Amino acid sequence: MQKPSIPKGTRDFSPEEMAKRNYIFETIKEVYHLYGFRQIETPAMENLSTLMGKYGEEGDKLLFKILNSGDFLSNLEPSDLSEDVSAAKAAAKIAEKGLRYDLTVPFARYVVMHRNEITFPFRRFQIQPVWRADKPQKGRYREFFQCDADIVGSDSLLNEVELLQIIDEVFSRFRIRVLIKLNNRKILSGIAEIMGEGDKITDITVAIDKLDKIGIEKVNEELLAKGISQEAVDTLQPIIGLHGTNDEKIATLKNVLASSATGLKGVEELETILADMQRLSLRNELELDLTLARGLNYYTGAIIEVKALDVQIGSITGGGRYDNLTGIFGLPGVSGVGISFGADRIFDVLNQLDLFPEDYTRGTDILFVNFGEREQAYILPILSELRKNGIRTEIYPDAAKMKKQMTYADNNRIPYVAIVGEDEMAADKIALKDMKSGEQALFTIRQLIDKLITKN
Amino acid sequence: MQKPSIPKGTRDFSPEEMAKRNYIFETIKEVYHLYGFRQIETPAMENLSTLMGKYGEEGDKLLFKILNSGDFLSNLEPSDLSEDVSAAKAAAKIAEKGLRYDLTVPFARYVVMHRNEITFPFRRFQIQPVWRADKPQKGRYREFFQCDADIVGSDSLLNEVELLQIIDEVFSRFRIRVLIKLNNRKILSGIAEIMGEGDKITDITVAIDKLDKIGIEKVNEELLAKGISQEAVDTLQPIIGLHGTNDEKIATLKNVLASSATGLKGVEELETILADMQRLSLRNELELDLTLARGLNYYTGAIIEVKALDVQIGSITGGGRYDNLTGIFGLPGVSGVGISFGADRIFDVLNQLDLFPEDYTRGTDILFVNFGEREQAYILPILSELRKNGIRTEIYPDAAKMKKQMTYADNNRIPYVAIVGEDEMAADKIALKDMKSGEQALFTIRQLIDKLITKN
Structure with a gap:
């Protein structure tokens, strides 16, 4: 008799763990409701045509594919097994469905399929598991939960403001002290523009992203190695070394980016958001951080990331604005902005800091x-x-x-x-x-x- | 641009549907908690070695299998594609994981894996989706939710009593009038025994099961056609035509089954349960129904089924006792009893009877x-x-x-x-x-x- 086990990277949740997890989900859900978000759910399986090509080449490889039922073999010919045929090509013949990789692409698909029933702007939240065939490691799982809220069909920066409020409220309820970092993709574009290296925006942001880790000297070396001119690197210095209060940073940026319309637009957006936030007196600090570049190819406006202050752990929440989410499914012109709480990391933080309220495990x-x-x-x-x-x-x-x-x-x-x-x-x-x-x-x-x- | 769609047999849930579904899940969850059941969750993916062979040959075919990631092709040889090789055999080479088919087998696997952390008797509930590659049709989906409660590690009939109370309480809260049907596998064994056809128990129960549909004459014809003797069929008549109150039925059964120790044991179990139930004055009727034979190869004691009175629909809840659930994973001697609410059918009933409370869709x-x-x-x-x-x-x-x-x-x-x-x-x-x-x-x-x- 074999000893039973579960696939690597997956987990069972005991009653104690479920009580703690439910506390996390219920808290997030309650705050989402307070801000008028409405829950939806989508199926675990999506057509591979919906999923493929949406997460880059690396992402495609991480999709769990589901074998067609019935006589799938009849679609496979001996020539498909030759060494010249890639696994991906053969898989396409025997698997039409895959497990959802995130909640964003299924949501985009949902919006397009149900556009006639939806009244825009649509504020939806969704708390469901996603699956990725990643190499399992400490704190990284092949099945994990995402807790997303998005607003689609509205350009208003008020949406960014409310999402930041939600972040502040959720972590206040959890009693986790956090730093909320904010950036804007348009500012990053502006920086590349004034450096005269608009086409090298990816290289530039990747290098900036490493500032904390390797220091400014090495960042500059890397930029030069990527073929960026000394002059451009010099232009970057006042920005990359940016410090002081958010207001001081904005003042500097306005100066430096004076010649970039896109850059100034980004600064203006940030200013509007920060002005509203000041009126609302958050309990957690909000910091303008130009080194924040996550999801660069995806976000078009605000970029948001949250770090726990009292625990060494990666980002525990992230988000931003994307201008053409539903375009891939044939519905252009629908702007969206959203955030996603990382339930598994929040679980770890609450555990480490012993912050789970006792009465919740009743x-x-x-x-x-x-x-x-x-x-x-x-x-x-x-x-x-x-x-x-x-x-x-x-x-x-x-x-x-x-x-x-x-x-x-x-x-x-x-x-x-x-x-x-x-x-x-x-x-x-x-x-x-x-x-x-x-x-x-x-x-x-x-x-x-x-x-x-x-x-x- | 292709029009996006979802796999057949799967569904999106809109905010309105989610509110209704949450009402169903929350109600069931609350009652489970009142009876001391504790929630667990298991991963969507299980190893195929855990799932295969547990649901019969038909069940194996309905499992959704997940393609191994990476270069799965290297495990497949051209000879695997010959017409003599079954799809199942080839699938075994390229798929090691599958989506869970029900919550019972993963629960058995959970109990065996975590036996050292669990204090028995273990009262667990679990509300999660399951997947079956069934032919989709009205009211039948490839992804649907089960809401199971089981007690393992106790032979006491008190567990059956409490599960029946839970059923009564849940449907009272839903305001759905139901008939709760009860039978016992030991009685069915006893009947086959006194007929002198112990080895034909399956044929006999399959025939009895059709009584409502085809009438007693045809049932008798079928029994004779299966090679059961006229004498045996005659013996069956007082049982198959059983009517009256539960007490009257029990009196008759005691007479007829007098020579079968197993049969009498079944009657005694039923009597004990019914005596307790009378003390508890249920709001829904409880009926002893000998034609109830669901899951025959699985249940060893009580068999439970619930029918809605005001809507034409199949069983909306079922359950029973199984004596050796964890034996398949190497842990013998753990008796269990459980029920499962069919959330999707309950949804349909509540919708048809317009019983969703208005304030729940807040x-x-x-x-x-x-x-x-x-x-x-x-x-x-x-x-x-x-x-x-x-x-x-x-x-x-x-x-x-x-x-x-x-x-x-x-x-x-x-x-x-x-x-x-x-x-x-x-x-x-x-x-x-x-x-x-x-x-x-x-x-x-x-x-x-x-x-x-x-x-x-």
């Missing part, structure tokens, strides 16, 4: 000890009464040894155990043991209900 | 009309104040035409629209329009909060 409130058939028959209606009052109630199903039943309560962290034997039945009372303090006292049903209801 | 509570930058800046802190009080608040992101903004509120069923223009700002008031009545009145922020909080 399980069973009370366990009734089982002494046998007579007692059981007497207890059954009492159980119903407690449950009617919203009290989570269990009876141990067998008349096992007392010690075993108590261990069960302990291991399942059930705070109260009720003991109803001969004496209690005669007195019409319930003996209640507080598992934490060890204290025991007699209660009527009514008293018991009152005690446990106030507990919850 | 979306945004109030939309603020957007008149432009000045008003927007004035409104932003008000929005924060409302949200702080748990009121789901939106502002239209653009200063669009009034009519467009009102249509947005209408289409999204937002009950209140707030209008804050020049006059209102000067008076420090908010004009509130009730979208249902059309009435409009002026409020201070405090008054507005009080009004909307009492609404929720």
Whole structure:
């Protein structure tokens, strides 16, 4: 008999883990609702024609493909197995469906398919697992959950403002101190433009992105090595070394980018957002960070990233504006902006900082000890009464040894155990043991209900 | 540009559908919690070695298999494509993982893998999608949700009693009137035994199962055609024509099955369960139904099935006891009993009978009309104040035409629209329009909060 296992990179979630995960999802969901976002779900499987080509060549390789059912072999010929044929080409003949890789492309597909039922601007959120055939490693899984909110069909910067508020609110509720970093793709374009190297924007941002890690000297070396002129590198210096308050940074940027219309537009967008944010007094700091370049080929306006302050971990939330999400499916001109909370990393942060609230892992409130058939028959209606009052109630199903039943309560962290034997039945009372303090006292049903209801 | 679509048999869920589905899941979840069940989740993908051979030959064919990533072709040789090689055999070489087909086998795998962390008896519930490559048809999907609760590690019939209570409670909350049917596999074995046809139990139950559809004459014909003796068929008559109350049926069964120890054991189990149920006064009827034979090769004790009374639809919940669930993974002697609510069919029933409670589809509570930058800046802190009080608040992101903004509120069923223009700002008031009545009145922020909080 083989020992059962699960595919690498996937996980089971125990009741304790589920309680913690539900706390994360429920908190995010509640805040999304407060801002008027509406939940949708899409199928785990999408047609590969929907998924392929949307995540770059690397992404295509990471898609989990589903074998066509039935006689898939008839589509494969011996010549398909020759060494000249790539696995991707053969896969296309025997797999038409794949598991969703993120929530953004399925959402774009959803918007296009349901455009006639949707009233724009459409504020949707979606909390579902995604799958990637990545090399599994610590903190990286092949099945993991994304928690996305997007607004499509509106250019207004108010959307960016509200998404930043949501980030601030969610992490305040989690009691995780964060730094919210903000950038704008148009500023990055502007920088490349004034350097006279507009076509080298990718090289430039990749180099800037490394500033924290390798320092300014090495960044400059790398830029020169990429064939960027000394003059252009000189122009970059006041920007790359940018420091001070957000206002000071903006003032400098306005100067440096004076000759780039695109760059100035980016600065103006940032200024508008920051002005609104000041009015709203966030609890977490918002920092303009020009080295923020994530998803460069994707975002067209704001770029957002969140870092936990008290734990060494990568970005725990990210987002930005993309101008043509649905264009790939034939619906151009729909601008969108969105964020995505990384539930798995947030889980790790809450665990490390011991921030999970105790009452969220509420399980069973009370366990009734089982002494046998007579007692059981007497207890059954009492159980119903407690449950009617919203009290989570269990009876141990067998008349096992007392010690075993108590261990069960302990291991399942059930705070109260009720003991109803001969004496209690005669007195019409319930003996209640507080598992934490060890204290025991007699209660009527009514008293018991009152005690446990106030507990919850 | 191709028109995007989703794989057949799968579905998108709109915000309205999600609200309804969440109502179903939350209701079931709440009742599971009241009975002390604890939630787990397992990965969508399982190793095919875990899934294959657990659902019969037909089931194996309905598994969605996931193509190995990387160079899967190297495992396939031209000879694998010859017509003599079955698709299944070739698939085994290029697919090691599959999508979960139900929640029971992954649960058994979970129990075996985590046996050292679990305190038995283990009461777990699980609400997740499952996938089957079935022929899609009305009401049958390739991706659908199961809502399972099981207790493993206890033989006590109290578990059956509590599962029946859960069924009664859940459908009472849904306001769906149901008939709960109960049978016991041991009784079916006893019947075959006294007929002297113990080895033909499958033929016998398959025939009995058709009683409703084809009538007793045809059932008898079928039994004879299967090679069952006239004498045996005669013995069956008092059982197959069984009627009256549950007590009357039990009395008859005791008589007829007097010579079968197994049969009597089944009757005794039923009696114990029914005695407890009477003490608990269910709101739905519980009927002993000998023609209930679902999952015959699987269940070893109680068999449970639920039918909606006011809608023509198949079974909407089912379950039973299985004595050796984890044996297939090397952990023998763990008895289990469980039920599974069919969320998709319950959805259809609630829809047809118009039983979805209105307040469960609560979306945004109030939309603020957007008149432009000045008003927007004035409104932003008000929005924060409302949200702080748990009121789901939106502002239209653009200063669009009034009519467009009102249509947005209408289409999204937002009950209140707030209008804050020049006059209102000067008076420090908010004009509130009730979208249902059309009435409009002026409020201070405090008054507005009080009004909307009492609404929720």
